[in-house]
Amino acid sequence: xxxxxxxxxxxxxxxxxxxxxxxxxxxxxxxxxxxxxxxxxxxxxxxxxxxxxxxxxxxxxxxxxxxxxxxxxxxxxxxxxxxxxxxxxxxxxxxxxxxxxxxxxxxxxxxxxxxxxxxxxxxxxxxxxxxxxxxxxxxxxxxxxxxxxxxxxxxxxxxxxxxxxxxxxxxxxxxxxxxxxxxxxxxxxxxxxxxxxxxxx
Amino acid sequence: xxxxxxxxxxxxxxxxxxxxxxxxxxxxxxxxxxxxxxxxxxxxxxxxxxxxxxxxxxxxxxxxxxxxxxxxxxxxxxxxxxxxxxxxxxxxxxxxxxxxxxxxxxxxxxxxxxxxxxxxxxxxxxxxxxxxxxxxxxxxxxxxxxxxxxxxxxxxxxxxxxxxxxxxxxxxxxxxxxxxxxxxxxxxxxxxxxxxxxxxxxxxxxxxxxxxxxxxxxxxxxxxxxxxxxxxxxxxxxxxxxx
Ligand SMILES: Cc1cc2nc3c(=O)[nH]c(=O)nc-3n(C[C@H](O)[C@H](O)[C@H](O)COP(=O)(O)OP(=O)(O)OC[C@H]3O[C@@H](n4cnc5c(N)ncnc54)[C@H](O)[C@@H]3O)c2cc1C
Numbered sequence: 001x002x003x004x005x006x007x008x009x010x011x012x013x014x015x016x017x018x019x020x021x022x023x024x025x026x027x028x029x030x031x032x033x034x035x036x037x038x039x040x041x042x043x044x045x046x047x048x049x050x051x052x053x054x055x056x057x058x059x060x061x062x063x064x065x066x067x068x069x070x071x072x073x074x075x076x077x078x079x080x081x082x083x084x085x086x087x088x089x090x091x092x093x094x095x096x097x098x099x100x101x102x103x104x105x106x107x108x109x110x111x112x113x114x115x116x117x118x119x120x121x122x123x124x125x126x127x128x129x130x131x132x133x134x135x136x137x138x139x140x141x142x143x144x145x146x147x148x149x150x151x152x153x154x155x156x157x158x159x160x161x162x163x164x165x166x167x168x169x170x171x172x173x174x175x176x177x178x179x180x181x182x183x184x185x186x187x188x189x190x191x192x193x194x195x196x197x198x199x200x201x
Numbered sequence: 202x203x204x205x206x207x208x209x210x211x212x213x214x215x216x217x218x219x220x221x222x223x224x225x226x227x228x229x230x231x232x233x234x235x236x237x238x239x240x241x242x243x244x245x246x247x248x249x250x251x252x253x254x255x256x257x258x259x260x261x262x263x264x265x266x267x268x269x270x271x272x273x274x275x276x277x278x279x280x281x282x283x284x285x286x287x288x289x290x291x292x293x294x295x296x297x298x299x300x301x302x303x304x305x306x307x308x309x310x311x312x313x314x315x316x317x318x319x320x321x322x323x324x325x326x327x328x329x330x331x332x333x334x335x336x337x338x339x340x341x342x343x344x345x346x347x348x349x350x351x352x353x354x355x356x357x358x359x360x361x362x363x364x365x366x367x368x369x370x371x372x373x374x375x376x377x378x379x380x381x382x383x384x385x386x387x388x389x390x391x392x393x394x395x396x397x398x399x400x401x402x403x404x405x406x407x408x409x410x411x412x413x414x415x416x417x418x419x420x421x422x423x424x425x426x427x428x429x430x431x432x433x434x435x436x437x438x439x440x441x442x443x444x
Contacts, residue, residue, distance in 0.1 A: 001216065001303065005295035006252040008260050009287040022251070022261040024287070031417055034311040035437045036424035081261050082443075116434070146421060184310030185211070198212040198308070 018075055019083055020192035026082040029147060034180070037145040038116040038166055045150060047134065048169035049101055057101040058169075061150070067092045067100050070133050072156065077192040079159040089154050091135035094127035097170075107172040111179055112153045112164035120164050120179035121188065122155055124172075131157065134167060159190040159197070208237060211308070214251060216301040220275055226361050228282050229329065230293060231267070233275045238307060240270045244336040245313040245412065245440075248276070248306035252291060262288040265333040265414075265440075266307060267364075269340035279363055281329040312440040314410055315340070320348035323401060323408035323432075325393070325423045327355045327415025330442060331363050334414060338368075342375060349377045351401040355393050355419065357386040379404050393423050398430045408432065414440040 010016070015025055048058040059067070070093040077083045098105060105124040113119050126132060135154040136143060143149030148165030155162045161181050182188050187196040195201055209215055221233040247265045268277035282293035296302070314322065314337045322341065324334040331354055341348055356362040362382065372380040381401055383391045391397070402408070411432055413423045420441045427437055 001253060001301065002255045003252040003291075003302065004300050006254050006260075006291050008252065008254045008258045009285075010258055022259065024260065030443055031421070031441055033439065035439055036428055036434050038434060080263060180311075185308070200210055200212045 018085060020077055021195045023077055023081055023083040023192065026084055029084060030078065030082050031146050032078055032080055032161065033165060035116060040115050040150060040166055042150060046168065047151065050169060050171040051106045056103060064092065068096045070096065072133065072154065074156055076156050076160050079161055079197050088139050089135040090137035091133040091154065093130055093133045095130065105172065107174055109173045109176045111171045111173055111177055112167055113169050113171055114164045115166040115168050118164060118180050120162050121177055121182055122162055126155055126158065159192050162190050211238060212305055214303050214305050217304050219296060219298050219300045219302060222298055225279060225363055229279055229363055232278045232280065232292065232296065234302060235275050239274050239276050242266050242270055242276060242307045243313040243315060244269055244340040245333045246307035246309040248304045249308060251303045252288060260288050267332045267335045269336050269343060279332045312412060312438050314412060316345035319409050320350060321405045321408045322348055322350040323405060323411040324352045325413040327419035329363065330415025330419065333440060334412060335364055337412065338371060342371065346375060346377060349405055351379045351405045353381045353393060353397055353401050355383040355385060358384055393426060395426055395429065398426045402430060409436060411437045413437065415442065417441050417443065
């Protein structure tokens with residue numbers, strides 16, 4: 001059904017090709033979060049891998065900084081409908097984290113956990129093979145707190161709520177467990193190209 | 202006899218007819234839309250609106266719901282016309298009573314308040330960020346007027362304040378409710394600051410729930426002030442409209 005009198009402001013074709021359905025391009029970097037930025041102190045910062053409640057491996061900030069580095073550049077898509085093109089990130093890939101911990105992923109799913117007690121679920125298959133990282137730098141600089149610094153998950157092929165801010169660890173789970181937004185009706189997987197915003201999309 | 206069709210899930214797109222349009226400030230219009238989910242809206246939630254051009258091109262945006270369930274079978278949206286705004290411009294210039302608008306909702310499970318969440322309740326809004334807070338005020342007045350509540354509302358000028366007459370009437374008539382209006386570009390030209398937060402807290406006590414809504418910079422600044430005033434982060438919920 002066409003909306004009476006709506007013509008719209010179409011972006012150029014080159015932009016439209018890169019925009020998933022329902023998204024529009026922004027030049028600034030909007031912020032989506034449920035509350036204030038949590039205080040995160042690098043002196044006590046830890047990044048911990050867990051299987052259920054059991055810690056597998058933990059790194060301090062300095063130890064984390066010594067892990068192999070990975071860069072990724074490309075487009076990101078937020079469920080609140082903005083997309084941002086050509087973003088540049090740097091951090092530690094999920095593959096390198098597993099290698100540093102000396103393990104293979106113990107289960108097929110995990111929950112990323114933030115210092116604000118936010119959680120979000122991501123299948124391991126969406127992190128391996130260079131698909132996900134724990135990013136510490138954006139645009140060549142440490143990620144500012146508004147954008148999830150000192151470290152955030154980066155899973156850019158899914159809606160950006162999956163890229164948990166202020167991440168403090170990854171908890172492997174036996175099955176695909178819903179995180180904060182997923183418990184509130186957001187999609188368990190969140191593929192922007194299939195416009196999986198909400199449960200049932 | 203035919204059974205009524207089962208209700209659509211909240212994620213289903215549906216056509217809602219505009220039943221009323223009213224200017225409320227020079228840049229903001231109120232829209233009433235008939236929807237089948239009006240009675241299930243929780244204060245603070247929003248809808249997603251989808252506009253479609255003749256050639257199939259679509260644009261989607263989110264708009265907060267200003268109304269609390271009131272038995273009218275409608276929801277109220279308040280949309281500010283932004284310069285060059287693709288969707289807000291359509292609402293400002295084209296949308297009229299009788300038009301069908303595609304939307305879905307109600308959406309949102311973090312930025313919501315109900316009487317079961319209790320109080321005291323502190324609301325902090327900047328500009329059009331008042332919209333979801335208005336739904337909370339309207340709900341509170343109807344179902345839980347005993348819950349103490351303060352609103353800090355920052356606007357450029359009084360003329361640009363949304364629902365100012367309603368807010369001032371509530372502040373006058375509702376014993377548990379207080380309003381601090383800050384005008385940033387007229388009179389004392391005051392932005393939200395530590396004094397404004399302290400003033401609201403003095404009359405309210407320690408808030409159990411705090412909701413902050415507005416533009417990105419406003420929400421960032423207000424959140425810092427609330428944390429500095431000693432409010433536990435877990436009690437603060439934020440919603441950012443953009444900008
Ligand atoms: C959960 C949620 C609830 C919202 N509720 C409301 C509401 O109740 N009322 C309301 O008026 N808006 C609300 N918004 C904002 C709304 O979704 C749109 O972003 C806004 O109407 C602009 O869309 P547009 O198509 O008109 O502008 P666009 O064509 O997308 O942008 C036009 C210009 O305005 C800038 N811009 C975009 N958004 C904003 C903004 N919010 N403030 C300042 N500049 C901006 C852009 O950078 C651009 O330069 C809400 C947003 C969210 C995420």
